[in-house]
Amino acid sequence: MINVTQPHMPDRKRLNSYIDRIYDKVWLTNNGPLVQELTKRLCEYLEVENLLLVSNGTLALQIAYKVLGLAGSIITTPFSFVATTSSIAWEGMKPVFSDIDPNSFCLNPSLIKKSMKDDVSALVPVHVFGNACDVEFIASIAKKNALKVVYDASHAFGVKYKGKGLLSYGDAATLSFHATKIYHTIEGGAVIFKKKDDLERAKLLINFGIKKPNKITCLGINAKMNEFQAAMGLAMLDEIDTIMDKRSQIWHRYEKQLKNYIKLQKINTKSTNNYAYFPVVFENEKLLLLAKGNLKKEGINPRRYFYPSLDTMPYVEKYTMPISRKTSSRIMCLPIYGELKICDVDTISNIIKKTIIK
Numbered sequence: 001m002i003n004v005t006q007p008h009m010p011d012r013k014r015l016n017s018y019i020d021r022i023y024d025k026v027w028l029t030n031n032g033p034l035v036q037e038l039t040k041r042l043c044e045y046l047e048v049e050n051l052l053l054v055s056n057g058t059l060a061l062q063i064a065y066k067v068l069g070l071a072g073s074i075i076t077t078p079f080s081f082v083a084t085t086s087s088i089a090w091e092g093m094k095p096v097f098s099d100i101d102p103n104s105f106c107l108n109p110s111l112i113k114k115s116m117k118d119d120v121s122a123l124v125p126v127h128v129f130g131n132a133c134d135v136e137f138i139a140s141i142a143k144k145n146a147l148k149v150v151y152d153a154s155h156a157f158g159v160k161y162k163g164k165g166l167l168s169y170g171d172a173a174t175l176s177f178h179a180t181k182i183y184h185t186i187e188g189g190a191v192i193f194k195k196k197d198d199l200e201r202a203k204l205l206i207n208f209g210i211k212k213p214n215k216i217t218c219l220g221i222n223a224k225m226n227e228f229q230a231a232m233g234l235a236m237l238d239e240i241d242t243i244m245d246k247r248s249q250i251w252h253r254y255e256k257q258l259k260n261y262i263k264l265q266k267i268n269t270k271s272t273n274n275y276a277y278f279p280v281v282f283e284n285e286k287l288l289l290l291a292k293g294n295l296k297k298e299g300i301n302p303r304r305y306f307y308p309s310l311d312t313m314p315y316v317e318k319y320t321m322p323i324s325r326k327t328s329s330r331i332m333c334l335p336i337y338g339e340l341k342i343c344d345v346d347t348i349s350n351i352i353k354k355t356i357i358k
Helices: 012-025 033-046 057-068 082-090 109-115 135-144 196-205 227-238 240-258 285-297 322-330 342-357
Strands: 051-054 073-076 094-097 120-124 148-152 172-176 189-193 210-212 278-281 331-334
Touching: 012 033, 012 227, 033 051, 033 227, 051 057, 051 196, 057 082, 057 120, 057 148, 057 172, 057 189, 057 196, 073 082, 082 094, 109 135, 120 135, 135 148, 189 196, 227 240, 240 278, 240 342, 285 322, 285 331, 285 342, 322 331
Parallel strands: 073 094, 073 120, 120 148, 148 172
Antiparallel strands: 051 189, 172 189, 278 331
8 A cells, every 4th residue: 555655764773772861861751851952953954043842733833823922813825734724713813814826836925915904913824835935925015014924834844945944934933743744753843933032932831831840920831842752853853864865756756757747836946845745736626536546446545635725614714715726626645755666656657647648
């Protein structure tokens, strides 16, 4: 069986060496030494400052909202994983959608003005499939309207924009380290803040608001990363260059095989590609379902991702985002992970091509 993704499992001896340190210290959580080490190494690798590790990517978004004091309506994209929208609603705010660019799949900045309301406090764009948003255009809109910007960068691990770490853009950017991501800590995530003061406040929020023993200074929750997650993260980071190289080979093989047959995502020319996903867009949903069925017969499981469009969720205001809905109904992500064989990539590509040609 070939699934759309397969978690990378780092070398067992390497992972055990980190776990041995946990046993030696008997320090399992509460900002342990491995969490501290991983924080430092990720700041260096991602070229960012003010990074805070948390227990998952959804809480990363929620912590960012709390720290930045967001309220009222939040403009975001309908083309993303559900957590982008649900985290806004969960925090008692109102998701307001703006439509996407049909080629990049990211929020179309030129359409944001149509969604602007008096109570909008922030923009939450998504670097879709790791593809960088138009960060300059979005920054200009935010400045003109006195809005905060929180980037859902769950897919954008390691991406650079104009030679600079993409995660340094916005008032905050969040990452998911879920097992299915390029880089994972089994579960986990991170928030990168523009301001150090925001980082310090976030440190309190993820630990119940406890500043020091017997002193609680604010309302908080438990969103801390534990030492075993950090051990996996450190072992993964040791192998990240190899992981990226393998994915690059697979991504480029797909591109070579399919670029003349089916619509592919238009990658931002100012940014690097981290090869997180390989989405393809069919002419219509009927053709997508036929291709999906043909792949399934061969034991191959792609994924309709992102589907459905988030403007169809039952807890959001009912208004239609036509480009997102059209894209969502026709897009599918093909299997991509380091252990996938090139011959399997060719098989998958040939099934797609035969389906289209027929």
